[in-house]
Amino acid sequence: MGRKLSEDLCWRVVYLYNDGFSEHKIASILYISQSVISKILQNFHHWGCVTNPFKELPGCRKLFNSEEMVILKQLVQEKVDWYLDELVYEMERMTEKRASIAVFQILWNYT
Incomplete structure (x- = not known):
């Protein structure tokens, strides 16, 4: 499993994409795989931020609602x-x- 990317680097992906660069071009500029770039952009389009805010919440899973x-x-x-x-x-x-x-x-x- 690879290391987690910093939030700054993830935002750089979003900025480059908004500047008109393709996912392939961003991958070659930042030396990141294209699949990771796609995941970052999916998170950004879905949540409005580069990380899923509900992933790995602290505490144990709730059994009862x-x-x-x-x-x-x-x-x-x-x-x-x-x-x-x-x-x-x-x-x-x-x-x-x-x-x-x-x-x-x-x-x-x-x-």
């Missing part, structure tokens, strides 16, 4: 005497998403 978190909150409030494994089973039944007890222990600390 906001609606499912409301369901979980209601379950916890209504079933205060349930064990975690019972909550896990009920959430799995209601949302059709499988989560471990460890995930619920983490969520429990935030509610």
Whole structure:
């Protein structure tokens, strides 16, 4: 896998393209492959910047969306005497998403 290009170099690609240079010509000027130039320009046309702002967001991937978190909150409030494994089973039944007890222990600390 190659090294990641600096943001300055990516912007240089966009500037050259806007000045009328072809992707092939930019590749020869900057010594970058034409496929990388295409990807940079795709990102620019799609996001308005040279990098995808949503790629590699910090933190872990979210298992439940906001609606499912409301369901979980209601379950916890209504079933205060349930064990975690019972909550896990009920959430799995209601949302059709499988989560471990460890995930619920983490969520429990935030509610």
